[in-house]
Amino acid sequence: MSTVTGVSAADELPQPDGKKPRQGDRASTGRIGDRLFGGAATLSGVIVIVLVTLIGAFLVVQAVPALMNNSASFFTSRVWAPGGEQPAFGILEFLWTTVAASTVAMLLAVPVGVGVALFLTQYAPTWLRGPAATLVDLLAAVPSIVYGLWGLVTFFPVWKPVQNGIEDTLGWFPLLAPTGISGGTIFFIGIVLSIMVLPIVTALSREVFAQTPTAHKEGALALGATQWEMIRTSVLPFGRPGVISAAMLALGRALGETIAVTFLVSALADGSSWTWSLFNGGETFASKIANNAAEFSNPGKTGAYIAAGLVLFVLTFIVNSIARVVIERRKAFTE
């Protein structure tokens, strides 16, 4: 039986002179090599902290001047005209498009991803589990630009008639109302995003499902549960925190996905009227920034895009933090 952390039993013993045990860096022998190496390791860790702090700081510092000059309301305006004497820009459209497309992606990816994870851990014949898991992981290895190409050239022509059909039959429903956009819509982007985040949902869910205690599962089966009832009463409740955090990590990825979305979005004309329809076009934060990378001509203009990037940073930060908190709490329960 071997222990699994770097903590040595020797770390816990008192020293010969009866003082408390020296821990961490001080547990070393104090040679120059120890100090250098331990110092380098600590320094690397500190560099990571500094980097993340700097990311937040730089984005804030460069966004603030642009925001001060902004003549429109940043959060509630749909205008985007950051250049010129009177810059006016608001993020409402990007916020809606980003959140709506990511929500569609989650609604599609989470049920399918959980289903795949259950398949891989509970249903698949043993010989199939390894290869099938590798296959799903392969989806994660495909670069996002390739998803963009495939969505643009191959998938969209197949999807378009389906979308027209939905518009014809369910167009009375505000979310599915026809808008006359001929290119990629929010809904379409959501579908492509769902494929991209599927392996994230599956990988983490699979991990927690596989950890369900055998006693729980056999207890359910011994009480006469069918396999599905066993899953519903023991595997799913045990895995719920894992599924939630998997969904959150996937959401973080979907919110920030850039290049595939950039290929697929249809930018809206200035002053187009507001609609709740998911079949509308519109840019996400990431695609707006990427599409205008060549336009970072003056600090004011760049600042506006950096402000948009900052909002995206905060959004993903919140979503990822929720994921981590849920995971940590689960760890606290099981250990």
Next chain:
Amino acid sequence: MSTATDRRVPGDAAVDDAVAPPGGGPSRDALAEMRNPQRSRAVTDIVARVVMWGAFLVAVVPLVWILGTVVAKGVHMLTSSTWWTGNQRNINSDDFGGGARHAIEGTLQMVGVTALIAVPIGVLTAVYLVEYGRGPLARMISFTVDILSGIPSIVAALFIYAVWVTTFGIGRSGFAASLALVLLMIPVVVRSTEEMLKLVPNELREAAYALGVPKWVTVVKVVLRTAFSGIITGVLLGIARVMGETAPLLILAPYTKNFQRDLFNGNFPTLPMMINQDRGDYALATAAERMWGAALTLILLVLLLNIIGRAIAHLGSVKK
């Protein structure tokens, strides 16, 4: 837990038997009453089974479709005589062919430099987290690594732009893009290395200490050496992850059709940007062909790294 129960696979005959009404016990009336709910439970069970198989098939369809599309449309280009040797100089969208060597070399050079910076920081941070850190600093580092792993690539690119171009006034270049990729690669390396270091049995460390070996020599020569193949795997997967990133290149490293080995000055050729370039004219068969060719080349490079990484993990994994 006994090994016998561990070996049981859920879904075997015992489970399905549970559906059948218990034999012999209750009266006929009672059985008739029970049969309906029993049957609906059985039906639900079968439906669930079908749904799970369906979910898996639904997940495989896009994978096959995407890979099939890229291979079918791109393989022609890869067999062209100039693809692996030439560049795109003086080749317009409506000209056929040209090479991708400039972009392949550029991509490899860029991720190489990225790895040179990200790997030492990542591995040392993992060493700190596993071998040294215990207190609030370690928790803080662990948390920021999580944050870093969730940062969208476009935000990393904006940050580097804000530092490199806006603040220091240095122009866009391949190296600036490398720096953005470093930010994306560090968390991958830290997390995978951490997992590997945790697998190294403590007995090895204690044996080294017992022989009077200093801690740093123990870490370098015992712990890191034991975990070496796992670390290499993590590094390769990290490189594969950043190789396909396009957003930072879009903002920081404009494309050139020429050979360019200078990371620090001017435009820089990379495979994702080559795809992006030809995407603009994909209605033209010539540009579309190049676009798919470059996409296939990129996928092959990424897959190659994944396969090598997994093979190394398989061959040299830490055994109990």
